Amino acid sequence: MNYQFDPDLPKASTIPSFYYADASVFERENRNIFARTWQLAGRADQVREAGQFFTITIADEPLLIVRGADGELRALSNVCRHRAGPVASGEGKRPVLQCGYHGWTYGLDGRLLQTPEMAGIECFDRADFSLPRFRVEVWNELVFVNLDPAAATLGDFLGDLVSRLAPRDYAGYQLAARKDWTLNCNWKVYVDNYLEGYHIPIVHPGLFRAIDYPNYRTETRANYSIQHAPLRRPARLRVNDSADEIDYFWIWPNLMLNVYPDNFSTNLIVPLGPEKTRTIFEWHFRDFDTPDVRQRILETVAFSDEIQFEDIDICQAVQRGLRSSTYDSGRYSPLRENGVHHFHGLYAAAMF
Numbered sequence: 001m002n003y004q005f006d007p008d009l010p011k012a013s014t015i016p017s018f019y020y021a022d023a024s025v026f027e028r029e030n031r032n033i034f035a036r037t038w039q040l041a042g043r044a045d046q047v048r049e050a051g052q053f054f055t056i057t058i059a060d061e062p063l064l065i066v067r068g069a070d071g072e073l074r075a076l077s078n079v080c081r082h083r084a085g086p087v088a089s090g091e092g093k094r095p096v097l098q099c100g101y102h103g104w105t106y107g108l109d110g111r112l113l114q115t116p117e118m119a120g121i122e123c124f125d126r127a128d129f130s131l132p133r134f135r136v137e138v139w140n141e142l143v144f145v146n147l148d149p150a151a152a153t154l155g156d157f158l159g160d161l162v163s164r165l166a167p168r169d170y171a172g173y174q175l176a177a178r179k180d181w182t183l184n185c186n187w188k189v190y191v192d193n194y195l196e197g198y199h200i201p202i203v204h205p206g207l208f209r210a211i212d213y214p215n216y217r218t219e220t221r222a223n224y225s226i227q228h229a230p231l232r233r234p235a236r237l238r239v240n241d242s243a244d245e246i247d248y249f250w251i252w253p254n255l256m257l258n259v260y261p262d263n264f265s266t267n268l269i270v271p272l273g274p275e276k277t278r279t280i281f282e283w284h285f286r287d288f289d290t291p292d293v294r295q296r297i298l299e300t301v302a303f304s305d306e307i308q309f310e311d312i313d314i315c316q317a318v319q320r321g322l323r324s325s326t327y328d329s330g331r332y333s334p335l336r337e338n339g340v341h342h343f344h345g346l347y348a349a350a351m352f
């Protein structure tokens, strides 16, 4: 029987534990969620110039993001039309793309150009063997891909989040630091945990001292939510005295955007298996080649590490708890867990 989401939070129960460990649920999530939503794939500065490319796999789909000679950014299938070899690997810059198996070459626009030693083949027109294309869009210097040809545009999907973040100019920001971790938990355990401040007093004593916990609140919108964390002690979080709040944005289904006055970071939550998840953190700063900013980056990453280690421990413990025969599903705090409830509503709508 499928999970029945109750939109009435005070009466609702959380997603049953079965959905946090089952292999067929995981496959269904790939098809129904990750292959149909806008997924953060990389950064615009990786594909600024013609021929620059990077590769990534989203929902089991190997992809090649490449800037064409015509200036257009394309998301192409990274699967060779010959015998499914990899057209490109890693990232770099090339005038043409040569498959790493038998050397067929493709143009930057995905057209098949050269097919060595295929003389004698019949009924074969190279024009029929271009690399398939997917949707790609850039927002705030971040490259997003959507595998669903029928999906809404990224702008329509994000809705008023676009205007909400518009006063900020993201142009000068560059990747300053990157870290990733592999966790033994379902991706939803990590997202659930991110979406509430309820655990901060117990799990994150350091963060708890820095924020004004009683006034922490979560606002939910169509496809995203925002946690507003008013600050009590701005110094530890390295924000300007003028800033009195940090905003933690979550974008359905698996992207977090943590916005500080002088930097922002993305956390991408990548499901690797029913009980395995990778979290990728990237920090973007401006002018980071000055000693002052370099110092701020070190402190920002160190503080984030402290919180992340605390979150990893609790998420992995929760995953073990979800496997218990005694637990199936729980209840939401109406005061503190509206963000989790909102996520579960989007989840149910996509899955069932």
Ligand code: FES
Pocket: 080, 081, 082, 083, 084, 085, 086, 099, 100, 101, 102, 103, 104
């Ligand atoms: S699989 Fe690409 S050339 Fe053979």
Ligand SMILES: [Fe+2]
Pocket: 193, 194, 199, 203, 204, 307, 311
């Ligand atoms: Fe946390």
